[in-house]
Amino acid sequence: MITEYNIALRNVGKINPASIQDYMDRGGYEALKKALQSPSEKVVHDITKSGLRGRGGAGFSTGLKKKYTSQASCVLLECMRYIVCNADEGEPGTFKDRIIMEGDPHLLVEGMVIAAYGVGAERGYIYIRGEYHQSITMIRNALAHAHVHGFLGNNILGSGFSLDIEIKLGAGSYLCGEELTLLESLEGKRGYPRIKPPFPAESGLFGKPTLINNVETLSHIPTIMINGARWYRQLGTETSPGTKIFTISGDVKNPGYAEVEMGVSLSDLIYRVAGGMKDERPFKAALLGGAAGTFVPESLLDVSMDFDALKEKGAVLGSGAVIVMCNDQSILMMLDSILRFFEHESCGKCVPCRVGTKQLVDLLEKLKGADDKRSDHIDALVYQSELMAKTALCPLGQSPVLAINSAVRYFRDELETTQISQSRCR
Amino acid sequence: MKKTDILEKYLPRMENVLLILHDLQNNSRMNYLSEKDLSLVAHHLNTTLSSIYGVASYYSMFSLTPRGAHIIRICRSPVCHCAGVDDVFNELARILKLDVGATTPDRLFTLETTECLGQCDLAPAMTIDHVVYGKLTAASIATIIAQYRKKSASQGD
Ligand SMILES: Cc1cc2nc3c(=O)[nH]c(=O)nc-3n(C[C@H](O)[C@H](O)[C@H](O)COP(=O)(O)O)c2cc1C
Numbered sequence: 001m002i003t004e005y006n007i008a009l010r011n012v013g014k015i016n017p018a019s020i021q022d023y024m025d026r027g028g029y030e031a032l033k034k035a036l037q038s039p040s041e042k043v044v045h046d047i048t049k050s051g052l053r054g055r056g057g058a059g060f061s062t063g064l065k066k067k068y069t070s071q072a073s074c075v076l077l078e079c080m081r082y083i084v085c086n087a088d089e090g091e092p093g094t095f096k097d098r099i100i101m102e103g104d105p106h107l108l109v110e111g112m113v114i115a116a117y118g119v120g121a122e123r124g125y126i127y128i129r130g131e132y133h134q135s136i137t138m139i140r141n142a143l144a145h146a147h148v149h150g151f152l153g154n155n156i157l158g159s160g161f162s163l164d165i166e167i168k169l170g171a172g173s174y175l176c177g178e179e180l181t182l183l184e185s186l187e188g189k190r191g192y193p194r195i196k197p198p199f200p201a202e203s204g205l206f207g208k209p210t211l212i213n214n215v216e217t218l219s220h221i222p223t224i225m226i227n228g229a230r231w232y233r234q235l236g237t238e239t240s241p242g243t244k245i246f247t248i249s250g251d252v253k254n255p256g257y258a259e260v261e262m263g264v265s266l267s268d269l270i271y272r273v274a275g276g277m278k279d280e281r282p283f284k285a286a287l288l289g290g291a292a293g294t295f296v297p298e299s300l301l302d303v304s305m306d307f308d309a310l311k312e313k314g315a316v317l318g319s320g321a322v323i324v325m326c327n328d329q330s331i332l333m334m335l336d337s338i339l340r341f342f343e344h345e346s347c348g349k350c351v352p353c354r355v356g357t358k359q360l361v362d363l364l365e366k367l368k369g370a371d372d373k374r375s376d377h378i379d380a381l382v383y384q385s386e387l388m389a390k391t392a393l394c395p396l397g398q399s400p401v402l403a404i405n406s407a408v409r410y411f412r413d414e415l416e417t418t419q420i421s422q423s424r425c426r
Numbered sequence: 427m428k429k430t431d432i433l434e435k436y437l438p439r440m441e442n443v444l445l446i447l448h449d450l451q452n453n454s455r456m457n458y459l460s461e462k463d464l465s466l467v468a469h470h471l472n473t474t475l476s477s478i479y480g481v482a483s484y485y486s487m488f489s490l491t492p493r494g495a496h497i498i499r500i501c502r503s504p505v506c507h508c509a510g511v512d513d514v515f516n517e518l519a520r521i522l523k524l525d526v527g528a529t530t531p532d533r534l535f536t537l538e539t540t541e542c543l544g545q546c547d548l549a550p551a552m553t554i555d556h557v558v559y560g561k562l563t564a565a566s567i568a569t570i571i572a573q574y575r576k577k578s579a580s581q582g583d
């Protein structure tokens with residue numbers, strides 16, 4: 001069996017998530033006590049040393065981001081730094097943050113308080129997608145209990161450090177998971193993206209320096225505080241240390257999730273973690289990272305699942321979504337679903353994406369029905385998505401090119417020959 | 427709960443607008459935000475109706491037209507799509523005699539499609555209000571709908 005690690009999934013399934021006592025009985029909030037006894041710089045230093053990278057999709061160094069936020073020039077007295085937890089999980093195929101929030105909400109709260117102490121933030125927000133009813137309930141409960149026990153609020157555990165955390169809710173927009181758009185939404189506006197730079201670490205929520213991290217990222221921090229950066233670095237790969245929760249869905253025997261070391265092979269995830277292909281059907285492709293992700297074919301089954309190895313192969317790790325497709329599935333239909341997703345989620349602020357996502361859907365529709373000139377339609381899809389990647393205002397419009405290019409690269413033959421009648425997704 | 431009581435729970439700051447809209451909609455019998463609701467919010471937040479309308483109309487979880495007592499949201503994102511959600515959807519539409527976005531004449535159900543619900547290991551998946559239903563088949567969908575109908579008949583609403 002492949003070894004599963006429990007860092008972000010430390011207590012999931014082992015405690016009553018509604019009980020702070022259960023959490024504390026398993027060492028909960030000890031990391032916070034330890035962190036508060038050292039200077040805040042040490043917290044940032046330890047996180048930087050651990051090599052922890054963002055689990056929300058982009059893989060940015062968490063320590064570096066913390067350093068920027070704590071150093072962002074703060075001359076005005078009313079200046080206040082914010083910490084924001086991105087719990088808007090909306091990438092198709094991804095449900096890891098939900099598992100943490102539903103199963104071990106205090107771990108996220110503890111990680112967030114430690115991170116806030118590190119950067120000197122006094123107000124925090126957890127932005128949870130509106131559909132995650134159970135997550136919202138569990139986090140709300142956890143925040144209330146943490147307050148009562150003095151892990152939140154004024155003068156936390158007598159350290160002089162104060163922090164309040166509030167829940168904010170999304171309302172069904174995928175784009176609001178993008179960090180700058182999320183900040184707009186938090187401020188109570190329509191979810192239109194902001195232009196980068198400035199980055200949130202300089203000018204974020206209400207124009208103030210803001211640290212924004214994913215649920216899973218923050219949930220690693222308590223364990224790093226307790227076991228140390230060096231211990232953490234032993235796990236995973238040189239450039240992607242630690243563990244990752246992968247959510248495996250599609251045509252496998254046991255769809256679900258597992259926390260394993262970064263650098264696990266794709267085939268281990270499918271055949272050892274998820275029990276192999278459903279009904280022993282042959283593997284065709286995996287879509288890694290969700291709709292904003294890339295297809296990988298059988299020849300890449302041995303690829304190391306970490307940020308850099310995948311990047312080298314032109315693929316992405318993204319949020320850790322692994323959507324497995326067997327031989328009966330059609331790449332064309334999968335692309336269709338992905339492109340409709342982007343058409344639906346485009347906010348319409350910039351022309352290349354507002355018009356482009358619709359054109360991509362139309363082009364694919366043409367390709368589905370075409371008897372000849374299929375190659376031309378495929379080239380048009382590639383051209384259009386590349387043009388969008390160059391001209392769209394925000395990362396959403398720059399995403400469809402990932403799935404299109406990888407599909408064309410590995411499955412061009414199928415795209416050129418499969419007729420629509422053959423290409424139903426089961 | 428009275429609408430003014432709901433509003434009073436929130437400090438009059440624009441950052442609370444989504445929380446307020448959720449709360450009002452959840453407490454509305456027809457699962458929607460009326461123009462009057464939006465005006466009340468605008469008044470509470472000391473801003474214009476148009477700016478509240480701008481926010482409410484952007485987010486797909488809010489409805490500006492009346493809906494049924496139960497909101498069915500069926501996922502059409504890639505994982506559910508590949509798991510055969512189209513068949514489930516067609517069966518649902520057939521049983522309820524509804525198109526996407528429409529409400530049954532008895533105002534019991536509104537049928538909506540949504541993107542990934544984060545329940546992909548249970549694909550094909552849907553929610554009815556806050557309850558998640560997974561591994562849907564044409565057969566299971568009929569049972570689920572029948573349960574809601576039965577419950578509603580016995581409550582006489
Ligand atoms: C369209 C889009 C949607 C995104 N959705 C999410 C999301 O749901 N959750 C998340 O943590 N990050 C999401 N991200 C990534 C965030 O922009 C950002 O990188 C992340 O919150 C940073 O946290 P991390 O450094 O801990 O990963 C999204 C990005 C884009 C472009």
Ligand code: SF4
Pocket residue numbers: 175193345346347348349350351353354392393394395396397398
């Ligand atoms: S790229 Fe798409 S989602 Fe991003 S701003 Fe433009 S229209 Fe909106």
Ligand code: FES
Pocket residue numbers: 092093094501502503504505506507541542543544545546549550551
């Ligand atoms: S794709 Fe349907 S729940 Fe995720």
